[in-house]
Amino acid sequence: MSITGGCQCGAVRFRAARLSEASICHCRMCQKATGGLFGPYVALEGLEWTRGARKRFQSSNKVWRGFCEACGTPLTWEHAAGLTSVMIGALDDPAAARPGEQLGSPAKLPWVDGLPDLPTHAPDEPRAAAHLASIVGLQHPDRDT
Numbered sequence: 001m002s003i004t005g006g007c008q009c010g011a012v013r014f015r016a017a018r019l020s021e022a023s024i025c026h027c028r029m030c031q032k033a034t035g036g037l038f039g040p041y042v043a044l045e046g047l048e049w050t051r052g053a054r055k056r057f058q059s060s061n062k063v064w065r066g067f068c069e070a071c072g073t074p075l076t077w078e079h080a081a082g083l084t085s086v087m088i089g090a091l092d093d094p095a096a097a098r099p100g101e102q103l104g105s106p107a108k109l110p111w112v113d114g115l116p117d118l119p120t121h122a123p124d125e126p127r128a129a130a131h132l133a134s135i136v137g138l139q140h141p142d143r144d145t
Contacts, residue, residue: 025041044084
């Protein structure tokens with residue numbers, strides 16, 4: 001089994017032999033590093049960079065954050081002890097990495113648990129369909145090229 005992924009523009013790509021532990025972290029540092037509600041990460045066994053090189057920012061005394069310099073896509077969480085995890089959304093098949101735990105819960109946003117209760121809009125509803133039909137994607141496809 002080969003796990004692949006990369007950034008939004010395709011300048012940085014990776015592959016690995018296997019998925020390992022997946023988690024989400026609600027800490028404020030992960031929120032800021034991802035620009036999201038939490039950081040979704042998965043450790044990979046046999047991680048190799050196959051195209052380009054990630055840039056890194058040291059976000060604490062123990063952690064570096066890898067990202068694509070060209071498009072800004074967050075790619076990694078790298079601990080000084082040697083553990084590297086990638087962003088679940090950077091995988092070509094993000095559904096394959098189901099988180100098994102949540103960390104950093106004191107900073108968890110108070111309304112996150114209510115997200116499944118929000119109304120959803122089907123892609124064939126007129127408003128959604130018109131919006132989706134107007135979008136022309138420019139990002140790299142979810143596969144090696």
